[in-house]
Amino acid sequence: ALGEVTKFMVYNARKRQAGGDSAQNYFKRTRQIAGVEDMRFQELMPDPLLWLGVRKIDRFISMSDMKYDAVVGAGIEIVTRVDIPEELIPADAKVEIDAKMYAGYYAGDKQVKSWEELNQTVGRKAADDEAAAAAAA
Secondary structure (H helix, E strand, C coil): CCCHHHHHHHHHHHHHCCCCCEHHHHHHHHHHHHCCCCCCCHHHCCHHHHHCCCCEEEEEECCCHHHHHHHHHCCCEEEEEECCCHHHCCHHHHHHHHHHHHCCCCCCCCCCCCHHHHCCCECCCHHHHHHHHHHHC
16 A cells, blocks of 8 residues: 555645646545555455465455455455445545546446546535534634
């Protein structure tokens, strides 16, 4: 993972950019701050599953093709791949979910937005969080 401090810097920069957080700029901010889109090395991820004796996963819930490929590549059978149900995706997560689906992450039955449509997926701005914090104080 990028580390908690780096993640905080990325999230902060996304909210503070002109126009606020947007799906179109999701990976751009991560690249600018961390130098890469994703540092995780998923090939090692199945090792604990193998150590525990897992040979089959009935319902695999992950958007990550890297995780899926690592699990299947380690010889673990995945019976059904499940996309994240729409009603379980919080409004604040729509930016990340839409950006990842556009980038080719597993979308299941969801409609992948076009580049132009991604511009319509926006999250909170830093000012929104600051106003909410002031109101709660």
